Amino acid sequence: MKLTRLLGVAAVATAMLGGTALAQETYRFAVVPKAMNNPFFDLTRDGCMARAEELGNVECIYLGPVEHEAATQAQIVEDLITQGVDGLAISVSDTAAATTVINRAVEQGIAVITFDSDAADSQRTAYVGTNNKEFGVALGELLLEIKPEGGTYGMISGGAAAPNLAERVEGVREALAGSEWTEVPGSPTFSNDDIALAVQQAADLKTANPDLGAIVPVGGWPMFAPDGWRNFVDGFKADVDSKALALVVADTLPVQLELLSEGYAHGLVGQRPHEMGVVAMDTLLAIKNGETVDEIIYTGLDRVTAENVDEFLN
Incomplete structure (x- = not known):
């Protein structure tokens, strides 16, 4: 069974390996949101940080533009490439701008996925998030x-x-x-x-x-x-x-x-932004370990009305 069939479960990689990390090497993975002043992405950050701590050999770097600015996001990705991060998970603000930097990162051996918002024609390996x-x-x-x-x-x-x-x-x-x-x-x-x-x-x-x-x-x-x-x-x-x-x-x-x-x-x-952060870490780690990952990994949707809101508040 491919690892990605189990990626939706937050702790599956740890469980499969008896609580040990997937590899001995330490990796630096960056999650790049569209904007850091958007509370939606705070939950992705939290999922990324929590999963990195569980894995033990992964550092989650959360960095993006303060406000939604495609050019700033592209420059941040350029800077992360220069810093030599091991992996990138990007919520794409502008397809054209992101495709250019994604392809550059891949050419330099950096594992790249998108989350939340895709650049399907780029060289990214996978998309994690909502349909x-x-x-x-x-x-x-x-x-x-x-x-x-x-x-x-x-x-x-x-x-x-x-x-x-x-x-x-x-x-x-x-x-x-x-x-x-x-x-x-x-x-x-x-x-x-x-x-x-x-x-x-x-x-x-x-x-x-x-x-x-x-x-x-x-x-x-x-x-x-x-x-x-x-x-x-x-x-x-x-x-x-x-x-x-x-x-x-x-x-x-x-x-x-x-x-x-x-x-x-x-x-x-x-949507499920916390799970996006979790699955992003697992997916990037799988790529670095030579695992085959699914190109599209959907994290699901929830419908909430007055009739069932208490289930989500509790």
Whole structure:
């Protein structure tokens, strides 16, 4: 059985080897997020650090741009190549920029995978994370469950050049095609992963479309600013409570689960960022040890509504 068939289980490598590390050599693996001010990636960092400590012969380096800046991310990867890290796990901000540095890293013998956001045409060995097309479809399907009568909807995205987000937008549209839902002009908006801007864009969508029936952020950004999100929703609380305005949001970070439990959203579709960090370490280590790894390693999705939110909060 290939090692990667078991990568979704956090401690499987340790268990298979009786608690010993996979190899005697020590490796330095870098996890490069799109932005370090995005709390989603904090969970990936935590998974990376925890798994590295368990393995014992791996150091997790967590380093990326403070804000979502594709050029800065590419420069950071260049610097890590120069430093001679043994492996890279990159959440791709811009496909073209990332492909160039990924290929350079591979040519210099560095193991490279992507996580969260892929550069499929690069020389990276594997992608670890969400099936982003299915993620978008799940968001659309959840909206249909919550409000089957339809209406108009608007999406909020992050970086315009981020391939994973484009796939989510496509998935939402696919799920809602042929239904009673119609996308408003100007959707999606692009927040560039700016949390405050994402909240403002939610308000702008509602202002521009007074009869808007749903807002679907394809990332959790506006809810990462809980006070700002509450203030926005409170302005239309009667519509939200009656589902005249449905709120279906990507991601299931703890703050989002709390907001859902308080009635500030109707449904969430969540990824598993902590597991991405864990599996990234296992995958890079397998590559360095000459193991064959699957090219695509999906970490799964969770659908959360008021009916089951307590299971995720506990």
